[in-house]
Amino acid sequence: MSAMVPLRAAAICSNLLFGTYGALDHIYPVLVLHVILLPVNIVRLIQVIVSDDDPATVAVSSITLTPLLGAMQWRQLKTWIAEWHRRAVERTELIKLCERDRRDIRISRADAQAEALKPFWRA
Template identity: 40%
Template sequence: MLSLRAVAICSNFAFISYGLAAGLYPVLILHIVLLPLNVVFLVRMTILLRKAKLAAATDLSPLWMQPELAPVVWTAPRWI
């Protein structure tokens, strides 16, 4: 996904230059709007990937959750 987003950013630059050279303002405006969106999504994906790698490198033991897993006894409400 990161490489696809990088290709999208490169294509945004290519279409911006094409829109400027040919005077195609709808194409120019579209890719000027899409460029920051693609950059933001690329940065967010990179951050998420770093967090996922960090989480995979840590201890995956569920023992820290054991105190929270005490059995819950359900009682019927008084009106039943």
């Protein structure tokens, strides 16, 4: 048991760091992977700490994800991810517009660049 606690803690730290990296660099597969793995590693860490048995024999169903998620619903998370993806795509397309198209929608080059440089999570 004592060997698993630092390994799970390292896995949680790496999930946080790589998730942040994926978010900041717009590498969505990395972001999604570590967002999925983070609660798994947290649950397994809690199981190792709480259980007196061998960690390999602890049932995954003994601790569920529902209390760990709190108020956040999976549907809300799915909506957020879809919104973030939409923003990232729109901002990429906005920077590619020619001068004539930007004039049609009444956006200057500076405004288009400022909007395109905003992170996907910022409205």
